[in-house]
Amino acid sequence: MQELLKELKVKIVEELQLEEVNPATLADDTPFFADGLGLDSVDLLVLVGIIDRDYGVGIFSREVGEKVLVNFSTLAAYIEKNRKRWRKAK
Amino acid sequence: MEKGKMNRPWLKQYERHVPHTIPYPAIPVHRWLLDTAAAHPDDVAISFNEIHFTYREMNDRVNRLAHAMQKMGVSKGDRIALFLVNTPTYVFGFFAAMKLGAVVVNLSVGIFGEELIRCLNESGAKMIVTLDLFAQGIYQVIGRTGLKAVILHSVYGIEKRMTFEEGVPRPLIYQELVETEDAAEPDERVLPEDDAVLQYTSGSTGSPKAAVLTHSNLVSSVLQGETWMGIRDTGNAAVMCVIPFFHVFGMSACLLSSVLKGYHMVLLPRMDLMDILSLMKSLETYKPVSFPAVPSLWAAMLSLPADETKRHLTTVRVPTSGGAPLPNWVQEKFHALTGRTIIEAYGLSEASSATHFCPFPSGGPLGSIGLPLPDTDAKIVDLENPVRECLPGEIGELVVKGPQIMKGYWNNPDLTSRVLKDGWFYTGDLGRMDQDGFFYLVDRKDDLIISSGFNIYPTEIEDVLKKHPKIKDAGVIGVPDRIKGMAIRAVVTLHEGMKGDKEEFMKFCRENMPEYRVPKSILIRGEIPRDPAGKMLRRILREEAQEG
Numbered sequence: 137m138q139e140l141l142k143e144l145k146v147k148i149v150e151e152l153q154l155e156e157v158n159p160a161t162l163a164d165d166t167p168f169f170a171d172g173l174g175l176d177s178v179d180l181l182v183l184v185g186i187i188d189r190d191y192g193v194g195i196f197s198r199e200v201g202e203k204v205l206v207n208f209s210t211l212a213a214y215i216e217k218n219r220k221r222w223r224k225a226k
Numbered sequence: 227m228e229k230g231k232m233n234r235p236w237l238k239q240y241e242r243h244v245p246h247t248i249p250y251p252a253i254p255v256h257r258w259l260l261d262t263a264a265a266h267p268d269d270v271a272i273s274f275n276e277i278h279f280t281y282r283e284m285n286d287r288v289n290r291l292a293h294a295m296q297k298m299g300v301s302k303g304d305r306i307a308l309f310l311v312n313t314p315t316y317v318f319g320f321f322a323a324m325k326l327g328a329v330v331v332n333l334s335v336g337i338f339g340e341e342l343i344r345c346l347n348e349s350g351a352k353m354i355v356t357l358d359l360f361a362q363g364i365y366q367v368i369g370r371t372g373l374k375a376v377i378l379h380s381v382y383g384i385e386k387r388m389t390f391e392e393g394v395p396r397p398l399i400y401q402e403l404v405e406t407e408d409a410a411e412p413d414e415r416v417l418p419e420d421d422a423v424l425q426y427t428s429g430s431t432g433s434p435k436a437a438v439l440t441h442s443n444l445v446s447s448v449l450q451g452e453t454w455m456g457i458r459d460t461g462n463a464a465v466m467c468v469i470p471f472f473h474v475f476g477m478s479a480c481l482l483s484s485v486l487k488g489y490h491m492v493l494l495p496r497m498d499l500m501d502i503l504s505l506m507k508s509l510e511t512y513k514p515v516s517f518p519a520v521p522s523l524w525a526a527m528l529s530l531p532a533d534e535t536k537r538h539l540t541t542v543r544v545p546t547s548g549g550a551p552l553p554n555w556v557q558e559k560f561h562a563l564t565g566r567t568i569i570e571a572y573g574l575s576e577a578s579s580a581t582h583f584c585p586f587p588s589g590g591p592l593g594s595i596g597l598p599l600p601d602t603d604a605k606i607v608d609l610e611n612p613v614r615e616c617l618p619g620e621i622g623e624l625v626v627k628g629p630q631i632m633k634g635y636w637n638n639p640d641l642t643s644r645v646l647k648d649g650w651f652y653t654g655d656l657g658r659m660d661q662d663g664f665f666y667l668v669d670r671k672d673d674l675i676i677s678s679g680f681n682i683y684p685t686e687i688e689d690v691l692k693k694h695p696k697i698k699d700a701g702v703i704g705v706p707d708r709i710k711g712m713a714i715r716a717v718v719t720l721h722e723g724m725k726g727d728k729e730e731f732m733k734f735c736r737e738n739m740p741e742y743r744v745p746k747s748i749l750i751r752g753e754i755p756r757d758p759a760g761k762m763l764r765r766i767l768r769e770e771a772q773e774g
Contacts, residue, residue, distance in 0.1 A: 153707055155715065155747035156728060169499060171733055174744060177502040178678055181526035182709055184503070188531045196534070201503040 140212045148208075151186055152179050164209040172207065180205060187211070193218045235618075236597035236604075236663025241585050243456035248449055248600050250629060254416040254441040255448075256324035258486045259285055269462040270490045272314050273512070279314060281488065284321075287314075290407035291377075291400070292322035298375050298398075300353060302327030302414060305424065307351040307373075308472065309333050309360055311495040315379040315400060316471050317481065319355040324441075327416040331424045331436070332472045336740030338363045345434055346371040349424050349636060353377065358384040359497060361397060368394050377403065418442040424636050425474055427575040428674075428681045436636040437576045439474075446629035447578035448482045450599040455544055455569075455586045457487075463515035464490045466542075468505065468523065469679070475548045475571075478579030479518035489516070506530075509538040516544040520679030521552045524568060525709040528559045536563045543587075546571055548580065549679030550711045551667060554592050570596060572667070576651055578630040582665055594664040595657075602628035603650075606659050609671070616658070621668055624657045625650045673764055675704035677712045680742040684764070687745060690738045691716060694731060696724040701754045701762050702745065705771045716745040717767055719753055726750070 145159035154173060166172045168183075175183070183205065184195050193215050195201050204214040237246055251257075259281075262269075267282035279287070300306065306323045308330055310316040323330045331349040333342070342363070346354070353375040356364060361384055364376065369391060378385055378397040385397050422444055424436040465484045469476040484491045492512045494505055505527075509517075517539075519527075524547055527535055539545070545560070548571040560568050567589030573580035581602050584590035590597070598604040606622040608614040616622040627650045634642035645652045656669040675682045684702035691700035699719045704712035716735075720726055728748045735744045755763040 153709075153713065153746075155705075155713075156749065170736065171729070174732060174736075174746070175499075176678070176741065177496060177499045178522045178526045178709060180499055181502050181505075181523075182529045185526070185529035185531065188534070194531075194534075196503065196506050198500045198503045201500050205500075 137212060137216060140216060141208055144208055144212055144215075147186065147190070148173070148183065152182060162208065164212075165207045167207050168205055168211075187215065191215045191219050234598075234603070234663065235659075235661065239585065239597050239663055240600075241456070241588065244454055244585075244600065246600055248453050250442070250446050250449060252418045252442075253445060254324060254327075254418060254420065255422060255444045255482060256288075256321050256416070258482070259288065259321050260411070262485055262488045266462065266488045269488055271485075272317060272491050272493060273464075274314050274493045274495070277314065284314075284317065286409040287318045287404060288321040288325065289409045289411060290404040291318050292325045292412040293407040293410075294403040295322055295326060295328070295353065295377075296412060298353065300326055300328050302416070303421070304328045304353070305331050305349045305351040307331040307333055307346060307349065307354040309335055309354055309356040309364065310379075310472070311335055311357070311497055312467050312471050312476070312480075312493040313357065313379065313495050314493070315355065315357065317491070319377070320471070320477075320481065321485075324416065324422060325412050325414060327414050327420055329421045329424055331426070332477065333426055334470070334472050334740065335360060336742055337434075338740070339367065339738070341434065341740075343367045343370050345426050345436075346373060349426075349436060355379075355400070357497075358382055358397075361385050361388060365390065365394065416441065418445065421633070423477070425575040425632075428683050428686060435638060435641060437632040438634055438636050439578050439632055443578045443630050443632060444478070444482060446601070447478050447580065448486055450601065450628075450630060451479065451571075451580055451583070452483055452486065454583050454599055457515070457544060460487070460489070460515050460543075462488060462490050464492050464512040466494070466505075466508065466512070466514040466517040466519075467491050468494045468496070469518055469520060469549075470496070473549070473679075474575050474577075474579045475518060475520075475573065475679075479516075479546060479548075483516075506534065506538055509541075513541040515542065516546070517542045518546045518548065520549040521547050521556060522550070522678040522710045524560065525553060525556050528556055528563075529709070532563060540564050540566075542566070545569065548573055550676040551593070551595070553708070553711070555708075557589075557592060570594070572596065572665070574651075574653060576632045576645070576653075577626065577628070578632070581626045581628060581630065590664055591660075594660075594666050596665065597663055598626070598665070599628070599630075602626060602630070604659075604665065606657060606665075609656075612652070618659055618661045621656055621658045623671060624653045624655045624665065624667070626653060627651065673703075675702075675712050675714060677704065677707070677714055678710045678742060682714065682743050687714065687716060687735070687739065687743055690735065691718055691731065693738070694726075694734050696720050696726040697731070699754045701764060701767050703764050703767045703771060705768075707746075713746040714743070715767075715771060716748045717751050717754060718748060719751055 572595035584596035707713035
C-alpha cells in the first residue's frame with residue numbers, strides 16, 4: 137500500500153502537470169480538490185483515465201467517484217481492493 | 227487592399243450544402259419554441275437526471291413563468307439575471323424572459339462578491355432567477371444591488387435554513403410560483419431588433435463588460451451554424467448539453483439550436499465536480515447526435531481508455547469544439563478512434579457565438595479555426611495601420627463583420643467605438659489567413675489567457691492577489707498545458723519582512739475569485755520585472771516559464 141501511495145503521488149503530480157508540487161511532501165490525506173491539490177472537473181476526468189489505464193480500475197460513476205476520489209488514501213485503497221479482484225478474475 | 231475589393235477565397239472551400247448567403251426570418255428567437263412545440267409537442271425537449279419534459283410541457287412552463295414574472299412587474303426591456311447552471315429552470319427562465327421582451331443577463335455562476343454586484347448593478351437587473359444552491363452568495367450582496375425580486379428553484383430547501391435581512395426581497399419559490407399560473411401565450415410584441423441578452427465577458431481592465439445581443443443576432447448566429455452543418459432528418463435526436471448555457475457557445479449550440487431543430491437536450495449541470503462522471507453514462511444512455519464541448523473536455527475524454535471513449539463517442543455525428551484552440555493530438559486521437567473529425571469553431575461573446583467553422587464533415591487543416599460562416603466577412607488587418615488588409619500568410623488582427631455581431635457593449639459607448647468600426651468587430655486576436663481562406667490564430671493583442679475554455683485576463687487575478695496583506699506585487703501569465711490549453715501561473719513578491727507560502731495564497735484566491743481563475747501555481751519571487759515606466763514585462767515572465 138505504501139508503495140502504491142508513493143507511486144500515485146508521483147503519477148498524479150506529473151501527469152496533471154502540478155507545478156511546484158513535490159510528491160514527497162504530500163500527505164496521504166491531502167484532498168484532491170479545493171484547498172488540497174485544487175483539481176478541477178477536467179483534472180478529475182483525466183485522473184479517472186490514468187487510473188483505468190495504469191491499474192485497470194474504472195471509476196465511471198458518480199457514486200463511486202464521491203467515495204474514492206477524495207484523497208490519496210481513499211484512491212489507493214480502492215485501487216488495491218479492485219486491482220486484486222481484477223487479477224483474480226484474470 | 228482597397229476597400230470593396232475584399233478577397234474571399236473561403237467561399238470556394240464551402241461544402242456543397244452550404245450557401246454563401248442565408249435568408250434570415252425577421253422573428254424573435256422564442257418563435258422557434260412556439261413552432262417546435264406546435265409541430266412536435268410530444269417530443270422530449272429536456273432530460274435532467276430522471277426528469278423529462280416534452281416540448282409542450284416546456285412551452286407551458288415557460289408561459290407560466292412568464293405570467294408570474296409579468297405579475298411581479300417585469301415588462302419589455304427589463305433585465306432579468308439568470309444565475310444558473312444547465313437546468314430546466316435556466317431553459318424556462320430564458321424563454322420566459324424572451325417572450326416578455328425582457329433582456330437576459332447571462333451570468334457565470336462562478337462569480338461572486340464585488341464582481342456579482344458590479345454585473346447586477348451595471349446591467350440594472352431587477353430580478354434574478356437562480357437555484358437555492360447559489361442563494362447564500364446572492365443574499366450576501368443583495369443589499370448592495372438593485373434587485374427587486376429573487377426567483378429560486380428550491381432543490382435542497384436551503385432557503386428554509388437561511389435568515390433574511392429586513393428590506394431585502396424574500397425569495398419566491400419557482401415551483402410555487404408557476405403552479406397556479408396560466409399556460410396561455412403571454413401577450414407581448416417582441417421585435418427582431420430588440421435586445422435579447424446581455425452577455426457578460428471578461429474585461430482586459432479587470433472589470434467585466436456586457437455584449438448586447440439582439441434577437442436578430444441570436445437568430446442569425448444559430449441559423450449560420452445549422453446551415454453550416456446541414457444535418458437533416460434527425461428527428462428528436464439528443465444533444466449533450468455540458469457546456470454552460472451562460473456561455474454563448476452553450477446558449478447557441480446547445481440551447482437555441484436544439485429548440486430550432488426540435489432536439490432532445492440532455493442537461494449535465496456540473497453543480498459540483500463529480501457531475502462530470504455522469505457524462506459517460508449520459509452518452510451511453512442518450513447516444514447524442516451532437517456534442518459541443520471545449521477543447522479541455524475533449525482532451526480529458528480522450529484521456530479515458532480508448533474502448534470506453536470509442537464506444538461512447540462514435541454515435542456523435544456532430545462533434546464540435548470551441549472556446550479555445552483544439553490541440554492537434556486531440557483531433558488526431560479522436561479521428562483515429564472514431565473515423566470522424568471534431569469540427570473546430572471560433573467565436574466570441576460579441577459575435578453571439580461563432581464567426582468561423584471548419585467545414586463539416588470533412589474538417590479543416592490542423593490548427594485552423596476554419597472559414598468565415600455565410601454572410602460573415604473576415605479579414606486580417608495590419609496592426610500598425612488597421613486600414614491595410616494583410617496579404618495571405620501575413621499576421622495581423624482578425625476583424626469580423628456579420629449579422630451575428632453584437633449591437634455594442636451595454637452602457638459603454640467608448641469601449642464600443644474602440645472595437646466596432648463601420649460594422650467591423652476588432653477581435654483582439656492575432657491571426658493569419660492562408661491562400662485558401664482558412665484562418666489561423668497565432669496570439670492575442672492583449673494578455674488574455676484561455677484556460678479550459680474560460681477567458682481570463684491577468685489583471686482579474688493580479689488585482690485580487692494584491693489585496694492580500696502580505697503581497698506587494700503580482701504578475702500573472704498563461705503557461706502551456708496539455709489538457710487545458712493554458713494553465714494560470716502567478717508570480718508574487720511579498721512586502722518586506724513578510725513570509726508566506728503558496729497554500730496560503732491559493733486559499734486566498736479560492737475565497738476571492740471564481741474557481742476557474744484560481745492559479746495552478748503561485749511562485750514567490752524577489753521582484754516582478756517592469757519597464758522604467760512601471761509597466762509589467764509579462765514577456766519576461768513567459769520566457770522564464772519557458773526556461774523552466
